Every structure is written in C-alpha cells, then in structure tokens.
Amino acid sequence: MSILQTINLEQRIGDAVLLNKVNLSVEKGEIFTVIGPTGAGKTTLLRLINLLERPTAGDIIFDNEKITDPSCDTVRVRRRMAMVFQKPAVFNNTVYENVAYPLKVRGTHAKTEKSDVYQLLETIRLSGYARRKARTLSGGEAQRVALARAVVVKPDLLLLDEPTANLDPENVKMIEELVMKFNRENGLTVVMSTHDMQQAQRMAGTIGVLMNGQLVQVGRPGDIFYSPGNARIAGFVGMRNLFGGYIERNEAGIAVVNVDGRDIQTVSDLPVRSAVEIYVRPEDVVLAVNAPASSARNILHCTVRSLSSSGPLCTVMLDCGFPLEALVTNQSVSEMGLRQGQEIYASFKATAVRVMPSTRR
C-alpha cells in the first residue's frame, strides 16, 4: 500500500526548475532511496514532502490525504513525519533536551518523555550524554542525536536528507544500521536521499534516480545498477566501459553493434541501424595472454595501456580500438605477467553487454 505519492510535483524559483513533474510512489514500510548528483533536486523534494516549502505545481498525497492542499493543517501533517538534515542541526541545549524537543512541542507527559528519551539515547549509544551540551558533540554524534530526535515520536514517515554526508565510515555504518533497525522493528517508512551509490545499494528497497530535477528511473537496486535506463544514469551510477554505436545487424536476437569500427556481439531486440549505448562491467571482462578458446562471443585483441592496483584488485586499461577497462585480481596480473604495452586478449559474453537506446543526439 502506498503511503506517499507525488503527482507531477514541480518546484521553480524564477526561471530555475528545481523539480520537474516528479511522480513517485513510496510503499508503507519500505526504504525508498533517492539518488542523484549534487543539485539534482533531492533536498528540494524532501523539503516539499516535509511541507517546509510549497511546490509551484503538483500534489503530494500522504496517507490518502492531499497535503499540498492550502486548507491542510501543516503542523498536524508534519507531526506524523520527521526529517534529518544533511548538516546535523542541534539546538544549543543538552542532548536530552534536543531529543525531547518533538515530545515537548506535542505536549507529551513528562514521565513518558523521560523514559522514551533515555531508551533512545541507549539505542543510539549515547546513554551517558544526556546532560552534555549538544553543540560539543562530534559530527557523527550530533547526527545520531538528530536521528533520535526524529524517531522519538515514532513517525509514520522518516525523511533523511543525505544523513551520512561528511561522516566517518564508522558513523556512516552506525547511522545506516540504526535506520535499518527502526525500519525493520517499527515498520518505519523511510525516504532517504544520497549521492553515495553503495549506500543506496546497501539500504534501499526501491531506488529513484533524480537528475536535473527529473525522476528518470525507479526500480530495485539491481535494476538501476545493472540495467540503467539510459547512458546518463549508467554514467552516474559509476558504470565504466560505456560506448556509443549502432546496430549493424540483428540475427535471432544476437545484435552486432559497431563501436568505432569494431563489432561487438550483444543480446538485443532493437532494430538494425538503431543508435545505441552499450556498456560492459569491468569485472565481466576476462583477460588472457593467448587467444582464448572461450565460448565468449566477443574476443578482442588489445594493448595494455595502464595498470592501477587498489586493494586486492587491479584496474587494467586496454586499447581495443576503443578504450576498455577490465577489473581483475592482482594475483591474475602477476600470474599473467601483465605489463604496460603488452598485447593480450580481452573477452566477454554477449549477455554481459547491456544495450540501451542512445540518449545522444
């Protein structure tokens, strides 16, 4: 059941279009992650949902109520949601007072307030900090306080605007675990924005990709990361080996794509002469010193341009008439004795090649 919907949501400031006809639907109890580059409109979207701003057009439906309606009681709606901002904002008061604030403005009984706040402080691992000034906390601790302040009222919808940006890995992990815990244990619906792809993959049930104010793709993490809707999304989600070409011929579902004069065999139903973008994940490219007797349909003779190690893996840049990136283990590199300028073979299956209609004009 959908708890939140936006219908043709639009936000403009002067001539600038911050959000353009955004239609999304969030299911009750799910973690919906909005990913997109900086300036894509993620913060604007969350602020509109939290009624901190009014949209220039479009509607927001929250739990079957049109909350963008001018007659809607803003305070009542906001009291069913909570938001955590990118920059940890804490009141110049004690940690206890910060977490208790939403309960105080709702007139919660003092006894309930105390037990709820102390219980949450324990959950966010700040139980000894109740009397400490919130402004003296570290960024990660302050963000945990902000998260506790958001969930203390057990909201129906939690909005997180890049909650872990600029935090150290340990605090990122802690915040992610807390959000997932609240989601799992209380069925809390979460809408989170992030520009961190891995985080989106770790947390999301559904991902929405926002680019230049437009929601360009919505799907499960697998759909977005392995079948991006277009080259722009593919580029954003960090895909390498993205090439433009056209379909030369198509026989029984095996489409041959011409990329800079080289034929790449792919699986696609797109008609002949369609302009397409194709991409191959670097980890799907297999390297061999001698021509491989492989079932892979694409075997390219190429030259090693560079090698760069990162942890146990090595990125090998190849020149096959077009630049191709391969990701192999350092162990393979030393076994094959790979070095710059060496001529080798790169192979990948036709099914490893994703084909998308071209977005270039």
Add this chain to the structure above:
Amino acid sequence: MQEIWQALVQAVNLIVGLDPEVIQISLRSLYVSAWSISIAALICIPIGGLIHFHDFKGKRVVINIIQTFYSLPTVVVGLLVFLFISRSGPLGGLELMFTPTAMVIGQVILILPVLTGMTIGALSGVDRSIRDTALSAGANNVQAMWAILFEAKFAVVGALILGFGRAISEVGAALMLGGNIKGYTRVLTTAISLETQRGDLVLSLALGIILIGIAMVVSITMNILLQRY
C-alpha cells in the same frame, strides 16, 4: 586631585553607611528603569520577531528607520512625551506629568528602536537550519519562534542589557518628564546633574559610583543566568 580623592572616600562612606537619601534615589532609578525595560521587552521582542519572520515589501526600509532611531536624543523623546501629557496636551487629563509613570513612558519610547532592531539582528544571526529543525520536529510557528529566540538568547539578553543601560543612564527625558522632585521622581542621573550644579560633588560621585555599580550587577547577573540556562 586631592579634592577628587576626598570626594571619592566620602562617597564610598555614603554608600557603605547606607545613607537613606542615596538608597532611596538608587531604588527609584532601578524601579523606573526595570519597568521601562520590562515593558519595552514585551513590545519589542514580539515586534522584532514579526518583522524577522515575515517577508513584506519595504522590510529593509522599516529596519533602516528603526536603526536610525537608535540615536534618538533623550531630550527629543522628553519633549514629544511632554507635548502629549502636559496639561494642554491630548493626554493631559491623565495627569501623568512629573510622575514616575511619565518617566517610564519616556524611557520605553527611548528603548523601543534599539531593542526592536537588536532583536531582529539577534534572530537574523540564527542559522536557518534551526527554524527548519523546529518546524520539522512538529513545532507550530510560535513554538518555532521560541526555539529560534532561545538560540539567539545571548544576543537578545545583550540587547536587554543595552536597553536597560540606556534607560538608567539617560537624564534628558527623566528630567523633563519627572521634574527631579525630591522623594518622588528624583533618580540617580537627575540627582547627579542637580548636585553637581549645586557643588555637592561628594553626593554626585557617590551616586555615579552606584549607577555604574547597578549596571555592572545587572550585566553580571544576566550573564550568570545565561550560562546556567
């Protein structure tokens, strides 16, 4: 130099010896100024909040006008209030002339621009994220305003101390509206002015020390309270 030193010693004796006249004048000064700052605060903080939280045409002009009146001369305020409450003025029937009430009215008007302007300044200094955080946490507009005011407490209290200082130290309005009547409207500043003219430097000096002392105690007390809350 010798004369000044002797006057200073005698002044301290007057204070330490709790001279009844000195005590009476000091308490009256405190009373008038405390009323003035309290009334002014009740008017200025909400007005400052209203101006800060609402965007309207000419807002900048309004703020500029308020700031211009920071340097409102005390005698001009005295004159204006005089015109209203003197026997032939529109409020003459209230018989406020030469009463402590008239002095409070004058001082409130004197403090209004400073306190309003500084409240606006104090609120502007609070990060916008505080307002968003309060609203997002479920606060209504009034609760959010209190949250922001709380964040600006140092600046607001600073404004209150400044307003109090302007009230207790002014002599023009107090003299014109109070009339410096002994035992009724004589306050520290009017007494110092009179006693200096009469040549009683000892009393003047004693009253001057008390005036500075009061300002210091008020400022220190406010700061201690601020640290605590």
